[in-house]
Amino acid sequence: MRVLTAGALAGALILSVSAQAADKLVIAGRDGGFAQALAKAVDLYKAKHPDLQIERLELPYGGLYEKAVISLREKAGAYDVLMIDDTWSVEFMSNGWLADLDKLGGGIDADFIKPTVDVARFPVGSGTLYAIPFVGNVELFAYRKDLFDKYGLARPAKWTDVVTAAKTISEKETGVSGVVYRGTKGNPIVTGFLPILWAHGADVVDGKGQAILNSPDALKALELFLSLKAYAPKGVETYNASEVRDALMQGTTAMSIELWPSWAPSLDDPAKSKVPGKVEVIAAPGQVKGPAPMLGSWLLAVPADAPNAKGGRDFIDFVTSKEMQKAIAIDTGNPPTRASVYKDADVVAKYRWYPAQLEALMTAVARPRITQWSKVETILGDYLQLALVGQMKPKEALEEANAQIDRALKR
Amino acid sequence: MHNPSRSVPFVLLTPALLLFAALTLYPLARGILLSFFVTDYGFAGARFIGLENYADLLGDRFFQRASWNTVAFTLLATAGEVGLGLMLALMVNRRFPGRWIVIPSLVAPFVLSTMVVTAIWRAWFHFDFGFLNNLLRAAALPPVEWLFDPNIALLSIVLVDVWQTTPLTFLILLAGLQAIPLEVYEAARLDGASPRRMFLDMILPLLMPHIFLAALLRSIDSFKIFDKVYALTGGGPGNATETLSMYVYRLGFRFFDIGLASAAAVVMIVIAGALAAVYAARIIKGADHV
Numbered sequence: 001m002r003v004l005t006a007g008a009l010a011g012a013l014i015l016s017v018s019a020q021a022a023d024k025l026v027i028a029g030r031d032g033g034f035a036q037a038l039a040k041a042v043d044l045y046k047a048k049h050p051d052l053q054i055e056r057l058e059l060p061y062g063g064l065y066e067k068a069v070i071s072l073r074e075k076a077g078a079y080d081v082l083m084i085d086d087t088w089s090v091e092f093m094s095n096g097w098l099a100d101l102d103k104l105g106g107g108i109d110a111d112f113i114k115p116t117v118d119v120a121r122f123p124v125g126s127g128t129l130y131a132i133p134f135v136g137n138v139e140l141f142a143y144r145k146d147l148f149d150k151y152g153l154a155r156p157a158k159w160t161d162v163v164t165a166a167k168t169i170s171e172k173e174t175g176v177s178g179v180v181y182r183g184t185k186g187n188p189i190v191t192g193f194l195p196i197l198w199a200h201g202a203d204v205v206d207g208k209g210q211a212i213l214n215s216p217d218a219l220k221a222l223e224l225f226l227s228l229k230a231y232a233p234k235g236v237e238t239y240n241a242s243e244v245r246d247a248l249m250q251g252t253t254a255m256s257i258e259l260w261p262s263w264a265p266s267l268d269d270p271a272k273s274k275v276p277g278k279v280e281v282i283a284a285p286g287q288v289k290g291p292a293p294m295l296g297s298w299l300l301a302v303p304a305d306a307p308n309a310k311g312g313r314d315f316i317d318f319v320t321s322k323e324m325q326k327a328i329a330i331d332t333g334n335p336p337t338r339a340s341v342y343k344d345a346d347v348v349a350k351y352r353w354y355p356a357q358l359e360a361l362m363t364a365v366a367r368p369r370i371t372q373w374s375k376v377e378t379i380l381g382d383y384l385q386l387a388l389v390g391q392m393k394p395k396e397a398l399e400e401a402n403a404q405i406d407r408a409l410k411r
Numbered sequence: 412m413h414n415p416s417r418s419v420p421f422v423l424l425t426p427a428l429l430l431f432a433a434l435t436l437y438p439l440a441r442g443i444l445l446s447f448f449v450t451d452y453g454f455a456g457a458r459f460i461g462l463e464n465y466a467d468l469l470g471d472r473f474f475q476r477a478s479w480n481t482v483a484f485t486l487l488a489t490a491g492e493v494g495l496g497l498m499l500a501l502m503v504n505r506r507f508p509g510r511w512i513v514i515p516s517l518v519a520p521f522v523l524s525t526m527v528v529t530a531i532w533r534a535w536f537h538f539d540f541g542f543l544n545n546l547l548r549a550a551a552l553p554p555v556e557w558l559f560d561p562n563i564a565l566l567s568i569v570l571v572d573v574w575q576t577t578p579l580t581f582l583i584l585l586a587g588l589q590a591i592p593l594e595v596y597e598a599a600r601l602d603g604a605s606p607r608r609m610f611l612d613m614i615l616p617l618l619m620p621h622i623f624l625a626a627l628l629r630s631i632d633s634f635k636i637f638d639k640v641y642a643l644t645g646g647g648p649g650n651a652t653e654t655l656s657m658y659v660y661r662l663g664f665r666f667f668d669i670g671l672a673s674a675a676a677v678v679m680i681v682i683a684g685a686l687a688a689v690y691a692a693r694i695i696k697g698a699d700h701v
Contacts, residue, residue: 185647235538237559237648375666382473382650389561389648400472407467411449411668 025311028057029083030064033262034135034298037334038083041319044327048318052311061085072097077305080312086119086297089131091371093122098130099302104313108132111322111338115364116297124369131299132320133337138360139195139294140353142248142259142267145280147173156285159196159224162255166231169254178231180253184240185385190377191294192258193384195284197221198292198365204380205368209409213380213402217288222394224287226387228257237389251275257284260296261335264353281353283360295364297337372409379404439680446674451667464674474675476650477658478682480565484654485633485686487566491573492629493622496580501610504588514585521578529642532571533558536643561651564644568652571639576632580625587621588614627690634683655679 029038035058042056059067065088071078084092092098108117108129116133118125147169156162166178182188202218205211229236233247245263247253251274259281266272267279284293302312318324325336329347341347342358367373383401386392446464450457468474503514535542536557544554557567599609637656640646646653659679663672
C-alpha cells in the first residue's frame with residue numbers, strides 16, 4: 001500500500017512538474033536596446049498565449065555569458081530560451097549545450113540572411129542547426145556625403161580610397177578630421193581593424209586554428225590602418241563608442257570606419273546631430289578582396305537541458321517570423337535577420353540605410369570560429385595599440401601578437 | 412606543573428590565527444601551488460609544468476612593463492604624497508586667520524570616492540575641452556596629451572593619486588607636528604636656532620616615525636593600484652600605464668589562465684615583500700630602542 005502511495009505521489013509530482021514546465025517559459029537575454037526588442041517579442045507572444053507564464057531576464061554582456069555557462073555546464077535547466085552572441089556560439093554548440101532545433105521541428109527558411117545562419121550551425125555553415133538569428137548586427141561604414149561632393153570624391157570602394165579621402169578632407173576642411181575610429185585597446189580597436197584585415201585577404205587564425213597574423217597581407221592591412229592616424233583627431237588612441245558618435249554627430253569628422261546599426265538613427269535626429277541627413281551609411285570598402293564587414297549577430301537558442309524545449313522553439317519561431325521581425329524593427333529598431341524585412345517599404349521608410357545594411361550582411365564575415373576568441377581578441381588589441389601609439393613597429397607587433405596568440409591557442 | 416597563564420595568550424590569539432590561516436595562509440599556499448600548473452579553474456584537470464609559467468612571465472613584455480610601472484608609480488606617488496603632505500602640515504601647523512576653513516578644504520578630496528575623482532580628472536585631462544589644457548592655453552603654453560602620451564600618462568595618474576590621497580599624509584603629519592611639545596620650540600628659540608636649523612635638527616627627527624608611517628601606508632596602497640588606472644586609461648596607451656594588479660586581473664578573470672595569473676601574483680608578493688622588508692627592518696630597529 002505504502003509503495004502504491006509513493007508511486008502515485010511520484011507520478012503526480014512528475015505530471016505536475018511537466019505541466020508546470022509547459023506552462024512556463026524562462027528567457028535570458030541582454031539588457032539595453034536588445035532588451036527592448038526581446039520585451040516587445042515577449043509582449044507579442046504573450047498576447048497569443050495569455051495563459052503562459054513568461055519570465056524574462058535582462059542581463060549585461062558578461063553577466064549573461066557567465067549565467068548561461070554556469071547553468072549549461074551544470075545542466076541546471078534554468079532557461080528555455082537563451083540569447084547568445086555569435087562569438088559564444090562555437091563554445092556552446094561544440095560542448096553539446098544547445099538543443100538540435102531540426103529535431104525540435106521547424107527548420108529554417110531561405111529568407112534568413114546566409115552569413116547569420118552559418119554561425120548558427122555546427123560545424124559552421126553546414127552542420128546541425130542550433131540557433132536562429134535574432135539580431136542582424138553588422139559593422140557599417142559612415143561618410144559625409146556633402147564633404148565628399150564638395151571635394152569631388154566618390155563613395156570609397158577600397159580602403160586606399162578611404163586614406164585618400166581622409167587626407168584630402170583633413171587638409172582642406174578646417175575643424176574636420178579626415179576619419180575617426182575606436183582606438184581603445186581590446187575589443188574596440190580590433191573591431192575597427194578586422195574589416196581592413198579581411199579585405200586584404202588576411203586573417204587572425206586559419207580554419208585549423210593556427211595563428212596566421214604574420215603574413216605580408218596582414219602587414220599591408222596594419223600599415224594602412226596605422227596610416228589613418230595622421231588624419232584622425234588627436235587622442236584617437238583613447239576613443240571609444242561615445243567619442244566616435246560625438247565626432248559624427250558634431251560634424252567634426254568626415255568618416256568613421258565603424259558604425260553600428262544602433263548608432264545610425266541619432267545621426268538623422270536634428271535634436272542630437274548637427275549634420276542630419278548628411279551622413280551616408282554604407283557597407284565597408286574592400287581592397288584585394290571585396291567588402292568584409294564584421295558580423296555581430298545575436299542568436300536565440302534552446303538549451304539542451306531546457307525544461308520546456310518545445311515551448312522555447314515555438315517562441316523562437318514566432319519572434320523570428322517575417323511579421324514579428326518587421327513589427328519589432330519598426331517599434332524598437334532591432335536589426336532584422338530576414339532579407340525580406342530589409343526590403344520592406346515601411347521599414348526602409350523609417351531606416352534609410354537598411355538596403356546598405358542588407359548589402360553588408362550578405363558579405364559579412366564572422367570572427368574566427370574558435371572557443372578562445374575573447375583571449376585572442378585581447379592579445380591582438382594590445383599589440384594593435386602598441387603599434388598605434390608608436391611603441392612597436394607594425395611588423396614586430398604582428399609577429400609578436402602572432403606568437404602570443406599561437407601560444408594561447410595551444411595552452 | 413601546567414601553568415594556565417602561559418596558555419592564555421594562545422587561547423586569546425586562536426580566533427585571529429584561525430582567520431589568518433584561512434584567509435591569508437591558505438590562499439597564499441594555494442596560489443603558489445597553482446603557479447606550477449596550467450589550469451583554467453582549480454586543480455581538477457590541471458597540468459603540472461614546473462617553472463614554465465615563471466619563464467613565460469619573465470619573457471613577456473607586458474609583465475615587464477607592468478612591474479616597472481607599478482614600482483615607478485609606488486615610488487613617485489608615495490614621495491609626492493609624503494612631500495606635499497609635509498609641506499601642507501608645516502603650513503597649517505601655526506595659527507592663522509581662516510585656518511578653520513583651510514584644513515577641511517585640504518581634506519576634501521580624500522572624502523570623494525575614487526570613481527568620482529577619476530570622472531572629474533578625466534574631464535580635466537580632456538585634450539580639447541579640459542580644464543588643465545584651457546589653463547595652459549590661457550598662459551600661451553602648448554596643450555599636453557595628459558592621458559594619451561605614453562611618456563606622460565603614468566605621471567598623470569600619479570597626479571590624480573597625489574591630489575586624492577595627500578590629505579591622508581597631511582593629517583598624519585599634522586598630528587605628528589602637534590604632538591611635538593611646545594617646550595621644544597621654545598628651547599630652540601631661546602638658543603637662537605634659525606627656522607631652517609630648527610626644522611632639520613629638531614622637527615624632522617621628531618617627525619620621522621610619522622613620516623615613516625605615512626610612507627608605509629601610502630606605498631602599500633599604491634602598490635596595488637587598480638581602480639584609477641582602470642577608469643582613466645585602461646592600462647593604455649599601449650601598455651604605458653598597465654600595473655601588476657591589472658595584469659593579474661586580466662590573466663585570471665579575462666583569460667581564466669589561473670596558473671599564469673597565480674605565478675604573476677606570486678612575483679607581485681615577492682616585490683611587495685621586498686618593499687615591506689625595508690619598513691619591517693626599520694620597525695624592528697625602532698622597537699629595539701624602546
